[in-house]
Amino acid sequence: MRSARTLTAIAAAITGSLVLAACGGSAGGGGSNEQTENIALRMTIWTSNEDHLALFNSIADDYMADHPEIASITFDPLPFDDYTSTVTTQIAGGNAPDLAWVLENAAPDFVASGALMPLNDTLEATEGYDFDDISASAAELWTHDGELIGYPFSTSPFVTFVNDDLLAEAGLPSGAEMLADGSWTWEDVSAAGATVKAGTGRTGFVVRDFDYLNWDYLSTVWNGWGASPWNEDGTQCTFDSPEMTEAFEFLHDAAFTSSSMPGPGTSADFFAGEAAFTVTQISRANLLPEDGFAWDLLPLPAGPDGEYAVTGQGGVGVIAQGPNPQAAADFLAYFTNPESSEALAAYFPPPRESLLTVDVLSAANPLLTPEQIETVVIPGIANGQVRPSHTDAAQIAQQVRASLDDLWTPGADVAGVLGQTCGAIAPLLEK
Template sequence: MNTQRQQRTRKFAALAATGLLALTACGGGDGSGSDDGPVNLRMTVWSGAPEHLKLLNGIADAYRKTHPEVKSIKFDVLPVENYTETLTTQMAGGKAPDLAWIFENSAADFVSSGALKEVKDDPDVLPAAKKIWQQDGKLYAYPFSTSPFGVFVNLDMLKKAGQPAPAELIKQGKWNWDEVDTIGAAVHAKTGKTGMVIRDFDYKAWDNLATYWDGWGAQAWSADGKTCGFDKPQMVAAMTSLHKAIFDDEAMLAPGTTADFFAGESAMTVTQMSRASLLTDKFKWDFVPLPEGPEGKYAVIGQAGIAVLAKSKHADAAAGFQAYLTNKENSAKLGAYFPQARSSQLNAATLAKSNAKLSEKQLDDVVVDGIKNGKVKPVHIGQAEIYASVRSGLDALWKPNADVQKVLTGVCNSIKPQLEQ
């Protein structure tokens, strides 16, 4: 094991002591991968949506018909808000699952630490989609969800507030964050509802703000991960605009409040296509790309990988199921909720077969184009520690009279030692 990897593993183990990440040894498991006796597999997931679990259980049942040695496959739903912490706590306590969904923001830590078993590569998957799951030319998780962010729109609410539909603005070349600010403020003033919600941000999950600041060309840190980007002019401009939209114009969700778009409580929300499952016939809606920023069009991707845990007692059997779950046939099924970055499936016509709620145009404009051109949310070694520092540093920004430059400079001062390690 080289020196760099030793350093990463020690860092990962140190974080385990805080309960944020967990790994206690460089190779992960006991190395046996023994599948002697009855095999009962457990896979941790973050979604308990009935339609998601129905799909996964259906694939698992089909697999078990041809693999009688696998007696059961359980999908263990962990709360999304502390998913990684719960998973790594299980690992530290000797109760690691056999397989797990891994979020993109912790990919670098899991991959570099030895916590995951190498999985078979697939040339059909786009190289860019595999990047954060690779090390030394080997793949350690299959990127089962490469999902661009878009904007769901309540057309009825916009009409009630006398505001144009985004589709009209797109045709005019005017679908941008300034227009979103104007629309959101009008919605709030005329209906009392919230204009725009960046879903799952909730003034905690700051990396979801990449869906906003990327429009200014801002970044959390440099490409090599060593230089903080929060205090740079692009980020200051983006956060100043966001702060104005929240506190001055009341166009976006305010701190300490909630507004569920799918319950009809906001006019717009930034999220991914998997949330379409929450739509009902309560109101007319649309799904459109992210608004343009000063730097023009852009796309942001949220990603998750399916991995086999090296500490699994049934690593070989788990690898067999992982390969089956992510083959071309099942990838097409998963694509109903979790966009697949497969060359053979990356077209609107194919996606439409498993996405009845979204039109081919919506799929092409948001999903296909986003996967081809989008950038994954911020990823860094030691993400849990950095994540906590940034979140704490940004707390001072979510006040009406915050000094944006001062707050962002403070964030960089806080994480600079961590970035330079």
């Protein structure tokens, strides 16, 4: 992966090119140099899933049937790990795509830099689009000065999958029974996980994709303590707050004292039956084995601050420096209209309030029961707080990861490490 210094240089190049383009009058869509026929659109994405691509191509084919000026629409899968750096390199190098998916942690840089074309005018002018149907909370990360800069095409809640067979083997109640009797808290889950580990040798709970590297996935835990890595406007570090300290003390105890979660260098795959609980997004339901264990889907466990929800999010935007920004914006309006959004809901939970229904989401997620959709998925989408994001995300992530390395050892000074983390990222937050 590229270093933070390289990503910062790329971001600076993007900003510089946008400033020059604005002076020349070609940025922002619909410039005089834009093609009007034989238009080839390219959209970068981070999935190569055949089912996803088939759906995208179907939507594109329907659009091109009524728009003869569009010669082709290509969906260009890029490797996930290098996705953002590859897109920014293409933009800075003059090979910008017309449209791009944007990861939530890169959203502030893309939204604030001018790299994406504002969408309000195009979407509001599109017949039948129903712009006001887009959830304000889902759109918050993608909005700047009242303009929607990126469409939040996927707002996927984090949930807890439970292996009820493994809990029963350890002599414990099921997940649903824990929830019903008021013992669905992080302390309860950790205690159950420790019992599973002691009684079966298998793992208690796993925060999937954390792996002691991707620290922002731990927001699915620390939000239960009312903690946050920085204040609301992102100018001050709050890793050293009492709430965050308590959350990390809980995680440290789970890893090194009670052994209710895997420690560094170890792993467990819930979907292979190796753990009692896992926190992940609902899209991972397709990993459940057809003839495996009895499982359930529950909300995130409550923390000392009460119940909460966390979502992951992906947006799609029109690259202002792309070859045909207005044509790309017009296609984006079709790709995200109510009908297309309902089709996309099969894989990507939509931000449209009218589609957050049991009927729509049950059809899109046949493995889940209507009750799970109604009590876990819909509230998670409607009320979830998006995982942490900030400008200069690459640099910040690198500094936080390096600082937190000192935390993942027995006997670590949790408060001291979190104070050092704030010292490392404070200059970046103040920019």
